[in-house]
Amino acid sequence: MREQPLMVNAFDPARGPVADAEVQSLITRRARVLGPSYKLFYDDPVWFVRGEGVRLYDQAGNAYLDAYNNVPVVGHCHPRVVEAVARQASTLNTHTRYLSDVVVSYAERLLATFPAPLSNVMFTCTGSESNDLAFRIANAYTGNRGIIVTSNGYHGLTAAVAAASPSLGRGVMLGDHVRTVPAPDAYRVGRDQVGPKFEADVRAAIDDLARHGIAPAAIIFDTIFSSDGVLSDPPGFIAGAVAAVREAGGLYIADEVQPGFARTGDAMWGFQRHGVVPDLATLGKPMGNGIPIAGVVSAPETLRSFADTARYFNTFGGNHVSCAAALAVLEVIEEEQLMANAQRVGRYLRDGLSKLAAQDERIGEVRGAGLFIGVDFVRDKKTREPGPDTALAVVNRLRQLRVLIAAAGPRGHALKIRPPLPFTTGDADEFLDLMGRALRDV
Amino acid sequence: MREQPLMVNAFDPARGPVADAEVQSLITRRARVLGPSYKLFYDDPVWFVRGEGVRLYDQAGNAYLDAYNNVPVVGHCHPRVVEAVARQASTLNTHTRYLSDVVVSYAERLLATFPAPLSNVMFTCTGSESNDLAFRIANAYTGNRGIIVTSNGYHGLTAAVAAASPSLGRGVMLGDHVRTVPAPDAYRVGRDQVGPKFEADVRAAIDDLARHGIAPAAIIFDTIFSSDGVLSDPPGFIAGAVAAVREAGGLYIADEVQPGFARTGDAMWGFQRHGVVPDLATLGKPMGNGIPIAGVVSAPETLRSFADTARYFNTFGGNHVSCAAALAVLEVIEEEQLMANAQRVGRYLRDGLSKLAAQDERIGEVRGAGLFIGVDFVRDKKTREPGPDTALAVVNRLRQLRVLIAAAGPRGHALKIRPPLPFTTGDADEFLDLMGRALRDV
Numbered sequence A, B: 001m002r003e004q005p006l007m008v009n010a011f012d013p014a015r016g017p018v019a020d021a022e023v024q025s026l027i028t029r030r031a032r033v034l035g036p037s038y039k040l041f042y043d044d045p046v047w048f049v050r051g052e053g054v055r056l057y058d059q060a061g062n063a064y065l066d067a068y069n070n071v072p073v074v075g076h077c078h079p080r081v082v083e084a085v086a087r088q089a090s091t092l093n094t095h096t097r098y099l100s101d102v103v104v105s106y107a108e109r110l111l112a113t114f115p116a117p118l119s120n121v122m123f124t125c126t127g128s129e130s131n132d133l134a135f136r137i138a139n140a141y142t143g144n145r146g147i148i149v150t151s152n153g154y155h156g157l158t159a160a161v162a163a164a165s166p167s168l169g170r171g172v173m174l175g176d177h178v179r180t181v182p183a184p185d186a187y188r189v190g191r192d193q194v195g196p197k198f199e200a201d202v203r204a205a206i207d208d209l210a211r212h213g214i215a216p217a218a219i220i221f222d223t224i225f226s227s228d229g230v231l232s233d234p235p236g237f238i239a240g241a242v243a244a245v246r247e248a249g250g251l252y253i254a255d256e257v258q259p260g261f262a263r264t265g266d267a268m269w270g271f272q273r274h275g276v277v278p279d280l281a282t283l284g285k286p287m288g289n290g291i292p293i294a295g296v297v298s299a300p301e302t303l304r305s306f307a308d309t310a311r312y313f314n315t316f317g318g319n320h321v322s323c324a325a326a327l328a329v330l331e332v333i334e335e336e337q338l339m340a341n342a343q344r345v346g347r348y349l350r351d352g353l354s355k356l357a358a359q360d361e362r363i364g365e366v367r368g369a370g371l372f373i374g375v376d377f378v379r380d381k382k383t384r385e386p387g388p389d390t391a392l393a394v395v396n397r398l399r400q401l402r403v404l405i406a407a408a409g410p411r412g413h414a415l416k417i418r419p420p421l422p423f424t425t426g427d428a429d430e431f432l433d434l435m436g437r438a439l440r441d442v
Helices: A021-034 A079-089 A099-112 A129-140 A195-213 A239-247 A272-273 A300-311 A320-335 A338-359 A387-401 A426-442 B021-034 B079-090 B101-111 B126-141 B194-209 B239-248 B268-276 B302-307 B320-335 B338-358 B388-400 B423-441
Strands: A048-052 A057-058 A061-068 A120-124 A146-150 A178-181 A216-221 A251-255 A280-283 A294-298 A364-371 A372-377 A404-406 A414-417 B048-052 B055-058 B065-067 B121-126 B145-150 B180-181 B217-222 B251-255 B280-283 B294-298 B362-367 B372-377 B406-408 B414-417
Touching: A021 A099, A021 B101, A021 B121, A048 B294, A048 B414, A061 A426, A079 B079, A099 A120, A099 A294, A099 A320, A099 B021, A120 A129, A120 A300, A120 B021, A129 A216, A129 A251, A129 A280, A129 A294, A129 A300, A129 B126, A146 A195, A178 A195, A195 A216, A195 A239, A216 A239, A239 A251, A280 B388, A294 A300, A338 A364, A338 A372, A387 A404, A387 A414, A387 A426, B055 B372, B065 B423, B079 B320, B101 B121, B101 B294, B101 B320, B121 B126, B121 B302, B121 B362, B126 B217, B126 B251, B126 B280, B126 B294, B126 B302, B145 B194, B145 B280, B180 B194, B194 B217, B217 B239, B239 B251, B294 B302, B320 B338, B338 B362, B338 B372, B338 B423, B372 B388, B388 B414, B388 B423
Parallel strands: A146 A178, A146 A216, A216 A251, A251 A280, B145 B180, B145 B217, B217 B251, B251 B280
Antiparallel strands: A048 A057, A057 A061, A120 A294, A280 A294, A364 A372, A372 A414, A404 A414, B048 B055, B055 B065, B121 B294, B280 B294, B362 B372, B372 B414, B406 B414
């Protein structure tokens, strides 16, 4: 198996300048100030200057169909969010050590979408901060420090969560308290076997931690297993693994940064598809449609040990402008019925992709839930060996055809289709047409 | 010496309901959704609904003079920042894996304010994320893991930086790789001795780390030593301590979250007052006037080892809206000459406070730089024993008089005066008048 690259589909400046001199000039200026750690998408990077709905526009005025970005969940530059941000920014923007109706009203509205006993929210600014805080809470509650993650999981970039994010690559060391389990890949393991195998793998990880004197504080995964290649089915398959961790005294942290906010179509939160209520749910990316806001949702009881030892204050966490943006997002999801749209258009898109797959030996499986869809490329439909080269070629061909998409999975072999939720069947038709063309071209 | 409380000046709900029923109702709703870790300021918490310049307005329409909040550095709801945010939010808001002129132009403008060789910036969303990233960079560059901090330092709330933030209190464990040194308190140590003593303490910490097989990755402090009680002088006193860490192979991380962005009046960055260029400068709070944006500034060379092992991508870090806000902040600081204002009004305010101090046995020293001012309360001017009770009483009396301020220092004995930078001499007169009244009343 080849070494995990630092990033699938990264622009490589060593390959020489790009064709457009103006674009190359911006690439050069960017490298000079942002430094060596920053990567760009694509062999031929894209420069955007405007966004609206499910479209982004480049500096030459070309429109791109955005089938990738989950952050602008209600669409790029949604006027309701823009208006809420502008109004709040001109009225008041301060922090949670003063009383504020905005933050409390938003928290109430958000928590109404969660099942009992999840009735508290702590605000952060990023998914990374949310997972970092969830680890601190889990450590305090359980008294344990072990963390279990899937083999290509990604949970963020603070030191603590990077040490539990194998998808960052072999250069970023996992913690000695971290164990990885194989991602629950039903396509390769078998639909009936994936749940039992996931549970057995987690039990083996707990055993191995115990052999090192470590008990689990938590298992963390997102219920769509995004960076593991979009592993959605069958609903409910996570139950055994979660039960095993709880038996050993650990918590289940549902990382909702990817599947949350109605994207899976069936429910507001990814864990609800599986019928398993987590101990902590961590929120991020789509929460403010791009305005930084994130959080950790919990039962009050779970927070008690943490609260007894540590105060919590995040200067920007729960600031008024971010809360106003986030409140507008919840309102738009409800008023525009974006969950039902995700379910309906997601099914339409999966059906169309399945038709393409039936005629293409390189597509092993189309899967997903709502508007979170994976297309699994293989070298051989019988052996189901991953086909990352085709996936990468399709991603770059679609970029030329002005469709944004990305690849995921341990080998980068699965397309990750994850558009803003106001994606229509017309957008889906356009996507399917250009996807068919890309498949013919590569 | 008494135990460090979880938070100086926190509202204690166990003391019963507050007088205003409407305020109490919001306190109750807030506690129900935000949970047990959140604290409010003051015995009698304040509910704000509007902000403008250096004023905040409560739900009953009362105006408060803001002498505390450094985040709204160019003033609450500055129209230039509001306009930039609204314009950018309605145009485009995406991430750094696409090309963007906004993020590059802002980075160029920001870096122009730094001395050589600091010419790269990496964007995060919070000061915590910046310090966490700086630790990861320092670990990669030095190959070491030791961290040295001052005894009441605060650097944020991710697991890694909380473990190096003694001011969070004894409930939050310091890492086994962390050593604390006494804060360089010239008032108690002597102005001539504070530099040599700080250096000697740091050398002792390095020695103790070495005795445990640990070499220093970094020393981190903010050059105004905000949570240690605002320790500003004499300029240059940090040089020996920094040299000692560098000799031992570690870096100097200047935490500019507090003193940065022109606040100290003499320079844009706190470290410039001391004439010592850091290896890494971390930015936060005031950067976007309340819109979440933060960063790490470095020489490209310092980033190389980190970049060779880890890609860097922070979804919201360097988003267009935050960069637009931050660019407007730099423009306003320059156009409204807020650095010169900080110097002039800061001196005026310190002079006025010194006059109050001359007539008051409870004030040991007035110190600071620009609009970052500390007032050190003592029980006895001879022994210089800290006087936290008076400090806390003054903070709460000033809240009744509608002036916002806070206390800092290991005992909470130093007032921390840190207003938005458009503070005028008229505002200073008002502050001095009410401060005099508070001193008479407590």
